[in-house]
Structures are given as C-alpha cells and as structure tokens.
Amino acid sequence: MSLDLDAKARGKREETKASNRQAIIDAARQVFAELGYGATTVRDIIRATDLASGTFYNYFKSKEEVFQALQDETALRVRPRLRAERIRARTFEEFIAGSFRTFFDFVKNDHSTFATMRRNPEMQRVRIDTPEVVAGFDELRVDLERAIESGVVPDADPDLLMASIVGVAFEIANHLVARDDIDVDDAAKFATALFLGGVQALPKRKR
C-alpha cells in the first residue's frame, strides 16, 4: 500500500533507507520552522521521527547537512520553472523579465525554505552551494554567455554580470519575504528595468 512507485524495483533495505532519509528531512523542515534553525538540536529532529538518535548519523553528518538537503529540495523546485521560462523567452528582455518574475513568484508563493528562513533572522544564509543550486547558477551563466556571444549583451565580464543579477535577485527576494506591501510584479518590473536601462529606466512608484 506504498505510494512509492519505485519501491517494487528496490529491495526492502534500500526502500527503508530512502524513506528514513526523507523522514529526517521532513522532520527537519517541520522543526526548523517551529523552533528556528539555531534553536533546534539534532535530537529535536530525530525525536520528530520514530527513529533512534544514532540513526541520524547514518544519514547526515550534522544539522547543517540536513539543512543543505532542504536547500537542495527547494532549488530542485525552482530550477525547472526557471528553465521553462528561459526556453519561452525570445529576447534578452523576455529572458531577464521572465527569470526575475519566476524567481520572485517562487520566493513569495512557494512555502519553501525562504519563508521559514526569513521568520528566523539568524538564518541569513539563504544560499548554500548545494548541487542543485550550483546547477542553477551554471544554467544562468550559459545563457548569459550565449547572450554575449550573439551580441545582444556587450562583451562584459560574465562573473560580474552573474554576481549583479544574483545579488539583486536575492536581496529583493529578502524584501519580498520580509514584507507584505511589495508586489511580485512590481519587484520584477523594477529589477528588469534596472538591468535593461539603469536607474533612469526605473518604473515610477505607485502612490
């Protein structure tokens, strides 16, 4: 009566291993949201499962590592959306606009790590070099270099361009999560305008 369709293909051993791992991750998400990252102990996490304390260490080296796994799951959810948006884009403007729009929308609406994170000020470390995150950055870089190749964007330093985009994206994302009076659309339009035309092109504020 398992919902895990892969289960038949695996032995029971592998199956419980996978389910234990997931149980720990789920418990961690729960407990982090409840107590905050700093305040939760490894024991708190394992207590929220039906496993014994020692078992935790068969799956993760530390609390930090579970957190990374959480981040990875989060990145795994955004990345396809960003990819789809990029494929749809026909111009550099659409590319930039779509990427910001999608990212901000995710941050605001998906009840992911971002939300619980910002509720706990100590968890400033939003970005962690988890495989999925790195892959996402790589994809962005490839597209930027393609844009440079094709002459749509001047032959600027791609590292600095990446840094600027990422910096703006995450910094504005913080505001989106922390405050309610900022609209996802406005934020996306703002960031897009900044990259396309600098401060002079910025949209006027609604009063």
Added chain:
Amino acid sequence: MSLDLDAKARGKREETKASNRQAIIDAARQVFAELGYGATTVRDIIRATDLASGTFYNYFKSKEEVFQALQDETALRVRPRLRAERIRARTFEEFIAGSFRTFFDFVKNDHSTFATMRRNPEMQRVRIDTPEVVAGFDELRVDLERAIESGVVPDADPDLLMASIVGVAFEIANHLVARDDIDVDDAAKFATALFLGGVQALPKRKR
C-alpha cells in the same frame, strides 16, 4: 606608560573594563581567522586573553555577540570613507561611482572581517544589523531619497533601489575577496555602468 590617552580621564575601573572588552574583541578576531567562526569556542577566545572563562560573560552574551562587535568595528572604518566620498560627489554619477569604488577598495584592501570571512566558507553572514551598519544604510537611503526629490533619479521605490545597490555591492565584494583576478577599478566601473545605463552600458571585458 599607557598609550590610551583617554585613560587619565577615566577611573581605573572603567579603564580595565574598556581594555578587557577590547582584548576579547582582538582575541576573537585572531581566533576566528585561525580556526574559523564555527570551529572556535568561547573558551578558545578567552584562552587567547589572560582572563578567566567567566569574565567573558561580563562583556558579551555569546560568541555571536563578539562577532557583531567585530562587524561594528569594521563598519566604523568604512562609513567615514563612504561619507567623505558622498560629500565630494557633485553628480549622481559621481555619487554612485564613488560609493562603489570606495566600498570595493575597502573590501579588497582593508584586512577586515571580509578577508577572514571569505577564507571560512561557513561565515557567509557578512551582513549583520549592527548599529554602525544600520547607520550606514540609513545614510545611503537619505542620499537616494534626496536624489529622487531633486529629480535626478525617477520616483522609484527607494527600498527596491537600496536592495539593488546593496545586493550588487555585496555580491561583487564576495568575488573581490574570493578571487585575485578581478580589479577593484573594473568592478566599480562595471557596477556604476549597470546602474547608470543597464547592461547595454556595461564596459567591455579586457581580453
């Protein structure tokens, strides 16, 4: 034979209090750089002074709090430089260019928290809302709103503009510290161009 010129004005009590506090901060900077933030214990810090373990807690509540004090010292060093640069600026372009230039220069050349921080990947938390940091942000915001008032910058959302500037500044700062092949001047010109004219205005890469 003290070098502390304020000492005569203070009683001995206050004097040792101040010097103990500074001793702890200095020891912390040292030890953080050596072991990394996560790996150092409060005991490590106090052991690097000639004080007893309990004394630490007369000055700071936790390791985190010493770290904040360090950050505050760092901010205290940049802020006057940024202020001077702003006063010198006669146009918005000079304002933006000068600010980025000064900040990047500080990050790269002042052997401050930034440097030790980047050597320890776990210390991603560069920004902390320490009094000096908050004051610095406030100053920036005032200038931005003045620029908006005077019509030099469109009437855009100042929060989003702040976020963009700060995001770009810190993200590029990370690259500056992490890598040697990026020039402070190039970075400042890049960021300035981005804000003044968007991607089309970006300087071409040196090959």
Added chain:
DNA sequence: AGAGTTCATGACACTCCGTCAACTTTCGGG
C-alpha cells in the same frame, strides 16, 4: 534455512556552555 551483510539502537564519554558563590580590587566618604 543459514551465513553474511547492513543497518538501527540507545547508553556513554566528551565538549562546550553559562552561572554563581567566593574572592579580589577599586571607589569614595569620613
């Protein structure tokens, strides 16, 4: 079914933390 492998268990030893009662130093009024 039996030998072998893999994993779960929870008690244990260890580290670090923050406190506190006892002690030392400084202050200030007489």
Added chain:
DNA sequence: CCCGAAAGTTGACGGAGTGTCATGAACTCT
C-alpha cells in the same frame, strides 16, 4: 589614610548537546 560598600574576576560545577560504538535485529543471497 582607612574602611565599608560596590564592582569585577575567578574557576569549578551542573546541564545540554554531540557523535560513537558495541550489540542485536532485520534483510539478502545462495
């Protein structure tokens, strides 16, 4: 200058969290 009060220092101690490991249970394969 002296002495009682105030402020600060000390390190030992109780408590909490960590990661490990010997033991035993569960699964796999033949």
